Amino acid sequence: MLLTKKPQVKTTRNSKSKKEFYKYIIFMGLLLACAIALLKSFEYYYFSYKLRTDVYIGLTAFLFLCLGIFLGLKVGKKKNPDEKPSLPVKLPLNLELSTREIEVLKLISEGLTNQEIADKLYLSLNTIKSHTNSIYIKLGVNRRTQALEKARKLQIVP
Amino acid sequence: MLLTKKPQVKTTRNSKSKKEFYKYIIFMGLLLACAIALLKSFEYYYFSYKLRTDVYIGLTAFLFLCLGIFLGLKVGKKKNPDEKPSLPVKLPLNLELSTREIEVLKLISEGLTNQEIADKLYLSLNTIKSHTNSIYIKLGVNRRTQALEKARKLQIVP
DNA sequence: GGAACCTTCACCCGAAAGTATGAAAATTGC
DNA sequence: GCAATTTTCATACTTTCGGGTGAAGGTTCC
Numbered sequence: 001m002l003l004t005k006k007p008q009v010k011t012t013r014n015s016k017s018k019k020e021f022y023k024y025i026i027f028m029g030l031l032l033a034c035a036i037a038l039l040k041s042f043e044y045y046y047f048s049y050k051l052r053t054d055v056y057i058g059l060t061a062f063l064f065l066c067l068g069i070f071l072g073l074k075v076g077k078k079k080n081p082d083e084k085p086s087l088p089v090k091l092p093l094n095l096e097l098s099t100r101e102i103e104v105l106k107l108i109s110e111g112l113t114n115q116e117i118a119d120k121l122y123l124s125l126n127t128i129k130s131h132t133n134s135i136y137i138k139l140g141v142n143r144r145t146q147a148l149e150k151a152r153k154l155q156i157v158p
Numbered sequence: 159m160l161l162t163k164k165p166q167v168k169t170t171r172n173s174k175s176k177k178e179f180y181k182y183i184i185f186m187g188l189l190l191a192c193a194i195a196l197l198k199s200f201e202y203y204y205f206s207y208k209l210r211t212d213v214y215i216g217l218t219a220f221l222f223l224c225l226g227i228f229l230g231l232k233v234g235k236k237k238n239p240d241e242k243p244s245l246p247v248k249l250p251l252n253l254e255l256s257t258r259e260i261e262v263l264k265l266i267s268e269g270l271t272n273q274e275i276a277d278k279l280y281l282s283l284n285t286i287k288s289h290t291n292s293i294y295i296k297l298g299v300n301r302r303t304q305a306l307e308k309a310r311k312l313q314i315v316p
Numbered sequence: 317g318g319a320a321c322c323t324t325c326a327c328c329c330g331a332a333a334g335t336a337t338g339a340a341a342a343t344t345g346c
Numbered sequence: 347g348c349a350a351t352t353t354t355c356a357t358a359c360t361t362t363c364g365g366g367t368g369a370a371g372g373t374t375c376c
Contacts, residue, residue: 113361113362113363114362114363115362129363129364129365132363132364133364133365133366136364136365142364142365143363143364144363144364
């Protein structure tokens, strides 16, 4: 209904997520810079005090191993949002699901009926129907099972 | 009717996951061993050919950074699926789905309606309804969306 | 301040799905 | 061959979904 008539030229609503993305990138860059600086300082320490190579190597390896694990965990956790609806998801078409729609979609994926979703979110059944219809339109499907398959392919729901 | 009476003796199917777990552990151990071996070989290389310390350090750091990221990703992915207590909830009842039922279940997971499934398998709509109902009973659910969620947890459908 | 969107809710109607019950062929296992 | 199952199909009924249309209030951005 809201989507069948407009061509949807641009969606300028996700500048927030972009900003956060850049912040994240910069943060990571700084972290790496710190690690390298630390490495260099260790190197100086090594050259001035003639530490054993083994110790130096081991420390470096351990340091970067920890850094790698930390980074890996960060990235890994980003993939599975939980509880809260998280940010809007980009879609093949330049349509994205709103937070409420993602919330409803997740409850659908848990096998709840529209009525159960309505009860859980303290909303009217008609409201849930509106949300589901918007979801179907945006995903280009017409049933909830199809929506589930598509959402899984798009990694919106696990 | 067909499901409420039988004990269904043979279900020797979940020692597989344990074996896979052990395999995973062993694989991880071997990976670490390889990393250490590689490190040592680099060390020998360094000592015999007088490579620059910087290069050696950099390689070590990079290697362990990659290893750490890999490990972090693995752990991060493993941690998320069990937000719910789903440890021993593997089998609802010791009932198995028949081949036809699995076939129908897969088509359901692709988002097809009962009528579409009937057309695809050259069967009657009522037949598909019977199959779906059997599936629901065996999986202990009431709706196809719930069946999908359960089937995914049981790894019947991807 | 208006455009575009999100969120909420309403009513109606037809289609799809689910529930209950039954039963006849086909199959598989012993 | 016989029993147990699976597979097939049926009727009848209720519930849930999907699609259409409309609308009011809120936000975000330009």
